[in-house]
Amino acid sequence: MNLAFVFSLVALLCYAALLILVVRRGLHIRVHQVFALYLTSMLIGQIAACVVSLSQSTVRVLFWYRISIATTFAQLILFFFIARIQVRIHVSRLNTILAMVAFTSVVTLLYTDQGLFLAHIHRHPVTGLLVPDFGILLIPIAVMSYTFLGLGIAALVQAFRSAASDSERNRLRYLIISIVISLLGTMANLFPALVGYPVDVAGNIISAMLLSYAILRYQLLDITLVVRRGLAYSILTVGLATIYLLSIWLFERFVRSVLGPGALLIPIILAMSAAVLMQPWRDRAQAWVDRLLFREKYDSRRMLQELSKSTATIIDLEALGRMMLSELCRSMRLERAALLLREESSGALFVAAEQGLEGPVSELRLTRSHPVVQWLQNSDRPLHVREVETAPQFHSLWGDEQEVLKRLGAQLLVPLLVKNELVGILAVGPKLTGEMHSGEEELTLSTLANQTAVAVENAHLFATTKARVAELTTLQDIAVRLVAARSLPLVLRVVVERGVELLHADEAHIALWDPANNRMGTHCGATADGQPCDLSETSAANLPIEMAARYDKPMVIGDMWMQAAIAPSLAREGRARAIAAYPLSRENTPVGVLAVIHNRAHNFAEDELRLLGMLCDVATLAIDNAQLLESEQAKRKLADTLREVAGVIGSTLMSDVLLELILEQLQKVVDYDGAAIMLLRNNQLEVSSVRGLPRDYLNVGRTLPLGQFPLFTDIIRERRPIMSGDTTRDERWHIGVADLPLRASIGVPLLVHDQVRGILVMGKSEPSHYTPDDLQNVVAFANQAAIAIENARLYEETIQEKRKTETILRESFSGIVFTDVDLRIVTFNTGAETITGFAAEDVIGRPLPEVLGASIVAPSSPLGRVMATGERVPPQETVIQAASGVRDILQGTAALHDSNQTLFGYLISFADITRLKEVDRLKTDIVANVSHELRTPLASIKAYTELLLDNIEGEDRDMRDQFLSVIDREADRLAELISELLDLSRMEAGRFEVRKVRLKLSQLVSDVLQLLDVQRKSRGLTLRADMPDDLPDIVADREMALIILKNLLGNAIKFSRPGDEVLLVLRPTPEHLLLQVVDHGIGIPEDAIPHLFQKFYRVRSTTESGIEGTGLGLVLTKQAVEAHGGTIEVTSQVGKGTTFTVRLPWQ
Structure with a gap:
């Protein structure tokens, strides 16, 4: 192997x-x-x-x-x-x-x-x-x-x-x-x-x-991250290995030569120490590599650290979005980025903040049902836009949904999740370098999104609280502005402007309910830019507004285009798309409707409707206050107008002028095209004043039988005003008054003490012109007008009664004086002026005792007794001080009380009885004088008669003749006295008839001189007449002319000394005959001259000197001169003589 x-x-x-x-x-x-x-x-x-x-x-x-x-x-x-x-x-x-x-x-x-x-x-x-x-x-x-x-x-x-x-x-x-x-x-x-x-x-x-x-x-995994980490670890490993191996080798060589085989423990300890001590160097090496070879990754990490700190301290949503996107785009070298947050009302995601987006973004929305939103809600990782293009669940996107994503221009959509609930999306655009977002960057964005989601939630809570505070502040501001806005139009303006601002609407409208016409009345609207606007009659928004008012229920329609109750053609005709109409009501009484309108479909959130309801409450209160203030101002203005009107119509009490002023002032209270005042007299209406109506139909003075005019009859019978919105539809206007050119009318009864004095009718040519407020204003005006008309009527009656009273007072022969409680003269009639000789204007306002003497208020006087007892006393004779002296009066006095039995003055009436008292004295004097004057001749006659009867004279014929001549002379004297008394009586009684005839003055003078010749001879005087030969004739009463000449010449002979000459001078003037009688006798004292023409008055010196006389001759002379319209004057000096001058008119 x-x-x-x-x-x-x-x-x-x-x-x-x-x-x-x-x-x-x-x-x-x-x-x-x-x-x-x-x-x-x-x-x-x-x-x-x-x-x-x-x-x-x-x-x-x-x-x-x-x-x-x-x-x-x-x-x-x-x-x-x-x-x-x-x-x-x-x-x-x-x-x-x-x-x-x-x-x-x-x-x-x-x-x-x-x-x-x-x-x-x-x-x-x-x-x-x-x-x-x-x-x-x-x-x-x-x-x-x-x-x-x-x-x-x-x-x-x-x-x-x-x-x-x-x-x-x-x-x-x-x-x-x-x-x-x-x-x-x-x-x-x-x-x-x-x-x-x-x-x-x-x-x-x-x-x-x-x-x-x-x-x-x-x-x-980002391959660059792998390389970066590998490179960092490789450098560190090589450095550590080099240092470690070199240290081991050096120490091994050194220690081995010193310590021998036991030196192996020392390298082990050194290795462990190196591992601990080299950790900071490892971190620095990592940072150096990142800064040198991976700058973007380094900036992203720093950005995440900075944003982590910032998001924890910033709670303002808008500021948070701007700061985060700005830092994100800077650190990650992004072309654009946007933060979409959830809208509480609809759940849709809107662009709360953006960086680098083109065009308006306010209308960009990702609805709750959007596939991308659904995917991000159910996922915990970012969504690549490439996946949207390939994933089968996104193949059903609508065109407008795809358009929103396209306009966002994002390569990566990072969800913001809080408790598995999507609260927002972080839309990240491409890098400026054209590179793709690495896995580490996506991880960074996810971490940032998680932190941002918490911050957004906190900011949202803060924004909600802030919005609530702002709402309350705005409502408070609205309330303050509404309180400051006293007029109703300004209140409505503030409500709609703040309604647009508070609810971010496109329009706001407020309409007040008109209960009189059972429809919407006063309207006010405003757009988002503060411009006034109105709703057309065909606008679909009128329907929800009307329904909200009638049913007293809010009407909220998010999209009127989709509303089955609104015809599609009507819904799409206007600009309104969404509407929220809230009724304004007060104690179940409709006040109006407040409506906010959006020009696009809008789902009203609960917060919006709550704010609208709160605004409605504030608006209702403000409208109530404004209406109350407006009503109060209107009432105050009406009161001022009525006060002004009352002053105007109260400035005259002349009925004709007053009625014209009433119709003129009525125009200031309520507008009208035509008006008329008809007063009720004898169960008929008499047209008393007309303004703005055809005078050939309602001419002043025309009488209108009530039975022929149902409208007027109803007003009078029901004693209440009648308002007609359209007279063409009021059957009462079809009879009697159908020809009046009025469509809207008000008829008001003129009531005084609940009695109809007439009616006031007014109207306009356009129908439904008058409101209930107008009716109330007219009724208030009519009440004042009725009082003014009644005052004018009473004034005219008072004036008539006053004139009658003044005539009575003026024509009364008695004196009437009215004083106040302080006895200051208030009224002084003509009779009082005649009796006292004082002019009324000189004595009114003066104390009564100062004018008529202190005796007028003596305790025993009638006024004194009335003042003491307060009771009426019978008339009593007393005296007052007059301008010409003391006057005898018959005085009656009464205390005057008002309806409350309060004394307000005294009435003193008196008659001048001075003449009567004088007559009474004269009668006494006459009786005494006449008795004396009659007794003297009668005594002489009686004495000589008794002597004759006693046959004293015997057979003495001379004595007997002497006695008989005395009796004859005294009988003539007695006859003369009786004749004078009869003439005076006839003249004073006005029974002496003046029979004027043409008289030759020379003949008249000759006759008088012959009559006085015996008296002249007895006094041993010379009487001579001095008058021109061509003296014209005079037309006069022969008997009175003889009285004038005989009395004046007889007095001159009587009061002249023996041997003096009495001269009669006659001279013609164009208007008068001048007649003078001049003597050189004993004269008349100056103080006796004013009394010469008083009956039975005789100068004391003449009486003492034994000169006989009756004291009636000069009285008869004056009466005869004045009966012919002439005058008589006297000038005299005591001891030098007297001259009487008479002027008689020729006719």
Whole structure:
């Protein structure tokens, strides 16, 4: 048994074991079939090698050498087929025929050889084996053999260069190395020195093992890793061996010379120490080799260490993805990489972070049902994209699923698993160097993926918490903004904008429910870029919004295109694709609907719907607050408007002006095209004011019987407002008022103390214009208007009553004074002015005692008694201070109280009884004077008559005549006195009839002078008349003219001294006759002049001097002058005389 046989036997056993392994793996794959043939040929060749190693017969050795050469040629041909099949190059029928022809030719040449190929056999001088000598045919057979080998190697090299993955390159690298080793072993036979050694057998063993590993194993060791580790260990081994052997040798030499045979223990100790001390040097050597020869592997390992530290500290998902991909692409020199993470809502995998991908990647999705996702979920190793192309389970990929993988551009998909649950995928692209990913790199990526999966899960938890915090912050921000947004439009705007932002939607819409019209009303919408938008009437989104409002239930549709309840044409018409509509309600009362819309199909996650529900709650509260604020502001504005309106319509109490102002101010409260006010009078409506309506139909002043107008009758009878959205559909408008050009109307009764005073009717030309708020505003306005109209009516009635009262007060002869509780004058009527002589404007506001004297408030006065007792007292005579002096009055006083019996003033009424009191005094004076004046002549007459009766005179005739003349004179005096009294009585009673006739003044004067001649002579006076000759006639009453001249001249004679002259002067003026009587008598005191024309008044000096008189002459004279429309004046000086001047009109 020699060394060659041992090697051949080992090779035989190896090939047999490999063949059994291939057969057990299955021969259903073509490459396994060809490789089984390849191993079979190698097994036959090794059998031949074993026989050759043991044989000593040259003939037998030659036979088995031919078999060995034939199997070697077959191996090269089969390698050609293996290489082409492995790299997926089609093996044509022609290739198969050529290979068979070549093999047949070689076999034929071998067994028909005449020494041209195998020249002879000789024994190797060193190994003792029988080895052949080759002839001339070796060259063509070698050329054919290496041609097949070269074609196989060329196919492998070409495939290696175009390999899409590192694993594929690594596999091809194994195949190339195996065939190179086999080739080197075969070429050893060409060197005579090596022919006897089993170099080719050793090479074939190594080559077969590498081929088996490359073909049968799915996950291959990185050959570069093997070389790297081998090189590191080789360097370390050589270094250690050198140091160890050198140390052993030196110490052996040194110690042996010193210690002798016991020195063997020292090398053993040194060897153990060296083994321990050299470990750090081994690590440094390994690091140096890695850094110098395997830089990428070194960087990958460092990257894994750095990322292991970083992933443990970074919990932000986005930052983690960016950092990991950036470091991964830098360390492993990748063109691109992406991190796909699971979407909680749908379970789909989306691109969370990317490095080097082209175009938008936000829409890239790997659904949960994607075959690649399913494969990675059930596997614990990376997936090569090459496997996706060849594995049968991936043949069902849809076009869009393949497009996603293509856009990712990944060569390797590494699963991220947490508790056997796929949470993400690490998509690794090709290297910048074009090399495939090695097994060690795949292991590194798997390790990184495992660490990343945990970090992703932590980051996901952090992101979820952060998102929740962000959501709560956003909701808080929304709440703050909604609180700050006081107006309803701004609130709606904030809600839709934040709804888009919070739910990452394309649009958001909010619509408020209009209960009056039982449909959606106010609407607000916003897009993702903040622009306002609206939903068309034909949009399919209106249906779920309407349903959510009507049924008070959320409506969530992920894809309206697939919704059976929505017509396909309608669903595809608008831009909305997915919608979530949530109702806004308050205590089961619909408020509106908030809807978020996506323009593509979208499965709403529970978190999204929860956020939408929370936003709806906040929005409902904000809308309620805004509506309440808006309502409050509207009420406040209405109140301000009504207050302003009240001020305007309260500025006048004139009915006509007021009604015009009411219709004018109504426009400020509620808009209208036409309006009218009709007041109820005598069970009929009277059109009192019209604005904006045809006046030929509703003209002011027209009366409308209630029975002919059902609409107006209902308003008055029911005492409530009536609003009509469309008058053309209201039967009450068809009778009586159908011609009014109004489509929407409001009719409101004007109520005062629950009594209808009229109605207010208004309207617009467009239907359904008015809202319930408008109706309430009109009712509030109508209440104020009714009060204003009632005030105007009461004012007019009050004015009329006041005018009556003022007329009564003004025309009343009695004085009426009204004071407040402080006795300040408030009212002072004309009668009071006449009686007191004070003007009302001078005394109003002044204290009563200051004006009428303190006696007016004396305790015994009527006012004093009323103030003391508070009770009404009967009229009482008293005196007051007037402008002309003290006046006698008959005073009545009453205390005035309001409905609460509160004193608010005093009413003082009085009549002037000064004249009556004067008359009473005059009557007394008259009685006294008349009695005196009558008694004197009567006494004289009686005395002289008694003397005559007693016959005192006897027969004395002269005495008797004297007695009779006295009686005659006193009788004339008595007759004159009685005549004067009768004339005065007639004049004062107005019974004296003025009979004017044309009088010649000269004749009149002559007659008067003749009548007074006896009296003149008795006084010894001169009486002279001074008048022009051409004095015109005067038209006057002759009797009164005689009274004037007789009384004035008689008084002048009576009060002149003997010897004086009395002058009568008559002068004509254009308007009057000037008559003057001038005497030079005793004169009249100045203080007596104002009383000269009072009845029975006589100057004291005349009385004392014994001058007789009745005191009626001047009174009669003045009455006669004034009866003719003239005037009389007096000028006098005591002791010098008196002048009476009379002016009488000519007619």
